[in-house]
Amino acid sequence: MSKLPTTTRRCTNLLLEYIAGNVAVGEALPTEVRMTELGEGSRTAIRSTLAYFIECGLIAGMKERCLLRKPRPGDWFDVSELHSGTERLQQVLMERIYQRDLPPGAEFSEAELSRASGVSTIAVREFLIGFARHGLIEKKPRGGWRLCAFDPSFAQELGEVREMFELKAIERVAGLPPDDAAFGRLHDLLARHEALGAASAASHADFPALDREFHTFLIGLLDNRFANSLNDAVSLVFHYHYQWDKRDELPRNQYAVQEHMAILRALTQRDVPAALAAMRTHLRSSRTTMLDALRERESRAHND
The missing domain is CATH 1.10.10 (Arc Repressor Mutant, subunit A)
Structure with a gap:
C-alpha cells in the first residue's frame, strides 16, 4: 500500500x-x-x-x-x-521565534533548520523562498537568511486581509450539515480552551500553539489556497508575535482564550451571527494590541 x-x-x-x-x-x-x-x-x-x-x-x-x-x-x-515535512519546518521556525531564539534581525541557515526539522535542505530552501514573499524573512547576499522587522502599516494591512478570510470561514460553518466532522473538531477545540481557561496563569504560556491551531482550522474550512498561504504570515505576526512585549503576555493570553471560547461556543451552537460578532471582537482586540505594541517599540527605539 x-x-x-x-x-x-x-x-x-x-x-x-x-x-x-x-x-x-x-x-x-x-x-x-x-x-x-x-x-x-x-x-x-x-x-x-x-x-x-x-x-x-x-x-x-x-x-x-x-x-x-x-x-x-x-x-x-x-x-x-503525523506531520508533513512542511508542517515540521513551520513548527520549528515558529517555536524558535516565539521562544526568542530568533528575534527580529536574527540570522539563520538552511542547514540548522534542516537538522532541527528533519527536512532536507532543498525542501527548507523551497519553503523559505516561498515564505519570503510575505516580507518577513529575507535572503542574505552571501548566504543564509534574516528575520525581518515589520511596521504598523504591515500589521494593519495583514489584519484587514485576515479579517476578510476568517469572517468568511465563520459563514462557511453555516452551510455545513449537522453531521459534518468539523463540529466534532469545534467541540474538541472548545474543551481544550475551557481546560486552559481553568488552569493556572502560568499554563497560558501554552496558548500560542493552540491559538495557531484554532485559526488554522477555521481557515482550512475555506479550502482556499490563497487563504492557506496567508495563514503562514498571520501565524508569524499575530500568533507568535515575535515583536510583542512579553511583560503582559499572560494576561493577553488569558483574555484571548476567553474570546476564542465565545467564538467556539457560538459555532458549536450553530449561532453564526453571534460567532461573527465574537470573531470581530477578537480580531479587533488582537490588531489593536499588536499595533499598540509596535508603536511602543518604535517609541522606545526613538528615545534610545
Whole structure:
C-alpha cells in the first residue's frame, strides 16, 4: 500500500483509539458518517483508513467491517509520521521565534533548520523562498537568511486581509450539515480552551500553539489556497508575535482564550451571527494590541 497522506494517518490513529476502547472483536465498526466524526476526516480519508485496516488484518473487507482483532501498538502511526515535512519546518521556525531564539534581525541557515526539522535542505530552501514573499524573512547576499522587522502599516494591512478570510470561514460553518466532522473538531477545540481557561496563569504560556491551531482550522474550512498561504504570515505576526512585549503576555493570553471560547461556543451552537460578532471582537482586540505594541517599540527605539 502506498504511503498514506498525513491527514489520513491522523484519522487512522484517532479511529484506532476509538476502536481499542469501544469496539469488541466480532462487532461492526461504526458507519462511515460516524467515522468521519471520530477520525476528523473526509470520506475519502476514511476509505483509505479502511483499506489500511484490511491490510493490517483488522477487518476482512470494505463490506465485512466486523473487527477481527483488537488494535496492536504497531498498528498506530508514530507521532513523527503525523506531520508533513512542511508542517515540521513551520513548527520549528515558529517555536524558535516565539521562544526568542530568533528575534527580529536574527540570522539563520538552511542547514540548522534542516537538522532541527528533519527536512532536507532543498525542501527548507523551497519553503523559505516561498515564505519570503510575505516580507518577513529575507535572503542574505552571501548566504543564509534574516528575520525581518515589520511596521504598523504591515500589521494593519495583514489584519484587514485576515479579517476578510476568517469572517468568511465563520459563514462557511453555516452551510455545513449537522453531521459534518468539523463540529466534532469545534467541540474538541472548545474543551481544550475551557481546560486552559481553568488552569493556572502560568499554563497560558501554552496558548500560542493552540491559538495557531484554532485559526488554522477555521481557515482550512475555506479550502482556499490563497487563504492557506496567508495563514503562514498571520501565524508569524499575530500568533507568535515575535515583536510583542512579553511583560503582559499572560494576561493577553488569558483574555484571548476567553474570546476564542465565545467564538467556539457560538459555532458549536450553530449561532453564526453571534460567532461573527465574537470573531470581530477578537480580531479587533488582537490588531489593536499588536499595533499598540509596535508603536511602543518604535517609541522606545526613538528615545534610545
